[in-house]
Amino acid sequence: xxxxxxxxxxxxxxxxxxxxxxxxxxxxxxxxxxxxxxxxxxxxxxxxxxxxxxxxxxxxxxxxxxxxxxxxxxxxxxxxxxxxxxxxxxxxxxxxxxxxxxxxxxxxxxxxxxxxxxxxxxxxxxxxxxxxxxxxxxxxxxxxxxxxxxxxxxxxxxxxxxxxxxxxxxxxxxxxxxxxxxxxxxxxxxxxxxxxxxxxxxxxxxxxxxxxxxxxxxxxxxxxxxxxxxxxxxxxxxxxxxxxxxxxxxxxxxxxxxxxxxxxxxxxxxxxxxxxxxxxxxxxxxxxxxxxxxxxxxxxxxxxxxxxxxxxxxxxxxxxxxxxxxxxxxxxxxxxxxxxxxxxxxxxxxxxxxxxxxxx
Amino acid sequence: xxxxxxxxxxxxxxxxxxxxxxxxxxxxxxxxxxxxxxxxxxxxxxxxxxxxxxxxxxxxxxxxxxxxxxxxxxxxxxxxxxxxxxxxxxxxxxxxxxxxxxxxxxxxxxxxxxxxxxxxxxxxxxxxxxxxxxxxxxxxxxxxxxxxxxxxxxxxxxxxxxxxxxxxxxxxxxxxxxxxxxxxxxxxxxxxxxxxxxxxxxxxxxxxxxxxxxxxxxxxxxxxxxxxxxxxxxxxxxxxxxxxxxxxxxxxxxxxxxxxxxxxxxxxxxxxxxxxxxxxxxxxxxxxxxxxxxxxxxxxxxxxxxxxxxxxxxxxxxxxxxxxxxxxxxxxxxxxxxxxxxxxxxxxxxxxxxxxxxxx
Ligand SMILES: CC(C)[C@H](C(=O)O)[C@@H](O)C(=O)O
Ligand SMILES: CC(C)[C@H](C(=O)O)[C@@H](O)C(=O)O
Numbered sequence: 039x040x041x042x043x044x045x046x047x048x049x050x051x052x053x054x055x056x057x058x059x060x061x062x063x064x065x066x067x068x069x070x071x072x073x074x075x076x077x078x079x080x081x082x083x084x085x086x087x088x089x090x091x092x093x094x095x096x097x098x099x100x101x102x103x104x105x106x107x108x109x110x111x112x113x114x115x116x117x118x119x120x121x122x123x124x125x126x127x128x129x130x131x132x133x134x135x136x137x138x139x140x141x142x143x144x145x146x147x148x149x150x151x152x153x154x155x156x157x158x159x160x161x162x163x164x165x166x167x168x169x170x171x172x173x174x175x176x177x178x179x180x181x182x183x184x185x186x187x188x189x190x191x192x193x194x195x196x197x198x199x200x201x202x203x204x205x206x207x208x209x210x211x212x213x214x215x216x217x218x219x220x221x222x223x224x225x226x227x228x229x230x231x232x233x234x235x236x237x238x239x240x241x242x243x244x245x246x247x248x249x250x251x252x253x254x255x256x257x258x259x260x261x262x263x264x265x266x267x268x269x270x271x272x273x274x275x276x277x278x279x280x281x282x283x284x285x286x287x288x289x290x291x292x293x294x295x296x297x298x299x300x301x302x303x304x305x306x307x308x309x310x311x312x313x314x315x316x317x318x319x320x321x322x323x324x325x326x327x328x329x330x331x332x333x334x335x336x337x338x339x340x341x342x343x344x345x346x347x348x349x350x351x352x353x354x355x356x357x358x359x360x361x362x363x364x365x366x367x368x369x370x371x372x373x374x375x376x377x378x379x380x381x382x383x384x385x386x387x388x389x390x391x392x393x394x395x396x397x398x
Numbered sequence: 399x400x401x402x403x404x405x406x407x408x409x410x411x412x413x414x415x416x417x418x419x420x421x422x423x424x425x426x427x428x429x430x431x432x433x434x435x436x437x438x439x440x441x442x443x444x445x446x447x448x449x450x451x452x453x454x455x456x457x458x459x460x461x462x463x464x465x466x467x468x469x470x471x472x473x474x475x476x477x478x479x480x481x482x483x484x485x486x487x488x489x490x491x492x493x494x495x496x497x498x499x500x501x502x503x504x505x506x507x508x509x510x511x512x513x514x515x516x517x518x519x520x521x522x523x524x525x526x527x528x529x530x531x532x533x534x535x536x537x538x539x540x541x542x543x544x545x546x547x548x549x550x551x552x553x554x555x556x557x558x559x560x561x562x563x564x565x566x567x568x569x570x571x572x573x574x575x576x577x578x579x580x581x582x583x584x585x586x587x588x589x590x591x592x593x594x595x596x597x598x599x600x601x602x603x604x605x606x607x608x609x610x611x612x613x614x615x616x617x618x619x620x621x622x623x624x625x626x627x628x629x630x631x632x633x634x635x636x637x638x639x640x641x642x643x644x645x646x647x648x649x650x651x652x653x654x655x656x657x658x659x660x661x662x663x664x665x666x667x668x669x670x671x672x673x674x675x676x677x678x679x680x681x682x683x684x685x686x687x688x689x690x691x692x693x694x695x696x697x698x699x700x701x702x703x704x705x706x707x708x709x710x711x712x713x714x715x716x717x718x719x720x721x722x723x724x725x726x727x728x729x730x731x732x733x734x735x736x737x738x739x740x741x742x743x744x745x746x747x748x749x750x751x752x753x754x755x756x757x758x
Contacts, residue, residue, distance in 0.1 A: 116595070117621075126595075126598075126601065129595070131595045131596070135596070160523070161522055161523055161526060161632050161633055162521055162522060162523060162632075163520070163521055163522060163523045163524065163527075164523065166521060167523075183563060183596070183597060184596055186560070188597065188598040188599075189598060190598045190601070190602055193566070196566055196567040196568055197566070197567045197602055198564065198565070198566040198567070199564070199565055199597075199598040199599040199601065199602035199603075200546070200562055200563060200564040200565075200599060201562075201563045201597045201598055201599050202560055202561075202562055202563070203543060203560060203561045203562070203563060204558065204559070204560040205558070205559055205560075206553070206556055206557070206558040206559075207556040207557045207558070208556055233646070233649075235476070235486075235489070235491045236491070236495070236543070236544055237543060237548065237559075237561045238548040238549060238550045238559040238560065238561055239548075239559040239560060239561050241486065241550070241559065242550055242557055242558075242559035243559075261477075264649075264650055265649045265650050265652075265653040266653065268628065268650045268651070268653050268654040268657070269653050269654060269656070269657035271654075272521050272522075272632060272654065272657050272658055273521055273657055286593070287650075289593075289625045290624055290625050290628045290650060291628070292625075293625040293626065293628050293629050294628040294629060294631075294632065294654065296629070297628070297629035297632045297633055298632055
């Protein structure tokens with residue numbers, strides 16, 4: 039199989055973790071006889087530095103014509119980096135929002151899984167971490183407050199800012215269908231999160247989810263308010279299988295969920311549209327403070343690469359091979375510094391990449 | 399001192415926990431020679447049952463003309479209670495939103511404090527709970543998505559729902575001032591939470607907070623994105639002193655913060671306006687499943703009563719007496735079932751109320 043992958047190394051630790059992922063993908067290609075062609079494009083701060091904007095039309099069109107996009111991370115220190123002196127639509131994050139919208143990546147999947155090997159890093163007490171948890175947050179990614187019309191205007195002598203939270207039935211339906219399809223091949227339970235006791239958009243959300251649910255009688259559905267969900271994630275994470283929610287709630291809850299695993303450096307994510315196309319990136323941020331030191335954990339990005347093989351290229355065996363290689367390397371005791379504890383074998387970013395590539 | 403208190407027992411466990419609070423307030427009144435006059439009004443489900451609406455104008459005007467409002471809790475089981483078959487503006491929660499808006503209660507204060515005696519109940523691992531934490535969430539309560547214009551309309555043959563997130567400079571300024579004033583008498587640190595990398599309202603929020611900060615050079619200010627805040631609460635709660643945020647983020651984060659204490663039945667809250675007037679209620683919900691069983695924990699409501707004495711009536715000594723009584727009773731080993739563990743003395747709602755009243 040031949041595939042064209044648009045590669046966005048991005049800012050901070052992005053270049054380092056993406057390089058290791060390409061190394062692992064190449065090992066997979068060699069073993070299973072596939073050719074992955076990479077075209078590197080700029081996005082975020084590095085694109086601002088080069089072109090004065092976070093995502094050029096040319097880069098966007100390369101991404102559009104690829105079979106999938108692999109992304110490291112974008113952005114820098116919001117207090118100190120000059121990128122954050124620019125107007126909002128010229129900052130690194132604007133590139134990310136633009137690529138999501140322009141590529142139609144409405145479905146963001148963020149698994150939050152407690153690795154038994156890393157249960158020590160879980161910030162929850164042992165009674166909870168011992169039970170383990172394994173959920174996937176399905177977050178709507180191209181609607182809601184992120185993409186509604188917004189403005190700041192002067193009214194009666196003072197500034198008034200507004201952001202519009204807007205959802206249509208069809209936007210809700212397509213993400214709900216994604217979530218139900220995923221639930222079907224997992225533990226068949228959906229927790230749909232909203233704030234239906236306050237928001238019209240949440241009441242419409244609940245209505246549409248209930249309609250879609252009729253086509254999936256084998257999947258159990260519950261509705262949970264977002265405030266309660268934020269509590270339940272801490273109190274009893276093992277209750278969750280698939281968590282379905284809108285863009286802003288998904289942003290907050292997926293970060294909370296990744297934190298309770300204690301190993302955000304291990305968590306991959308995929309942003310998909312209706313067909314097979316997708317963008318794959320680690321859940322963590324650009325971590326500018328540790329960039330260039332060869333200490334970042336590349337596993338989240340490597341596992342994002344595995345998700346790419348699985349979801350976009352239907353290469354399940356190959357994705358399994360990467361995931362198994364990661365498990366093997368962890369079992370052998372290798373750890374980057376973020377997940378290291380006494381007695382482990384401490385390795386660098388490149389060493390971790392080499393180890394996983396060699397185990398594939 | 400004579401004070402008129404509007405009392406809303408409400409639904410679920412509300413009546414039970416409010417009765418115990420009145421018992422404790424009366425003990426304070428007796429000891430310190432104050433008279434508290436209670437006028438009971440209906441709100442929430444009980445008001446729907448009696449009058450067909452969650453808050454009548456008459457009840458509202460009694461609340462308005464009182465010196466402070468004491469509230470138990472409102473609402474029922476959203477899946478099974480007939481109240482949730484009514485249109486949104488007739489449901490129990492609509493009463494709560496109406497009273498907040500009509501009374502101008504723009505500042506919601508929710509302390510999240512880890513009681514050393516109850517550290518066992520903390521869902522975070524011991525390394526974290528041993529450090530303890532003590533924060534107060536200052537949530538804007540009468541603006542944002544909760545009170546912006548909303549609608550659901552048909553557009554191109556499908557329903558489209560929108561909710562407007564709107565903030566003016568003056569709305570942000572008054573809540574920021576509250577937070578800075580509170581920080582000054584605490585550990586002098588404010589974490590202002592927003593989503594300034596996406597929302598116009600958050601960028602205005604940040605700007606106004608920075609302006610207000612100039613008047614409080616003794617208070618340290620940091621800005622934190624809401625997704626990161628949801629992570630930091632779990633990873634390192636002791637970093638927070640005063641957390642200042644808008645209405646919806648405050649709803650989510652204050653519930654997350656109360657859950658990490660492990661003892662939501664102990665957490666009070668106050669909703670204030672610029673003057674001394676306020677509404678005081680426990681942080682937890684109406685818990686319809688345990689209503690009427692005399693097992694609910696009244697401490698959160700009793701401590702809300704203490705907040706009322708302190709903030710609305712300037713009765714600091716009296717508030718101290720209640721808080722000390724609660725600490726004493728806990729130290730003596732008395733626990734309602736929600737915070738009970740082996741070796742403690744299990745007591746009912748009314749017994750707990752009696753104990754605290756007698757220790758005042
Ligand atoms: C960088 C930011 C705009 C983005 C978001 O809020 O979606 C990030 O937090 C994420 O979750 O991918
Ligand atoms: C009942 C509901 C409308 C309310 C809110 O969202 O404000 C509650 O969750 C709260 O936090 O007081």
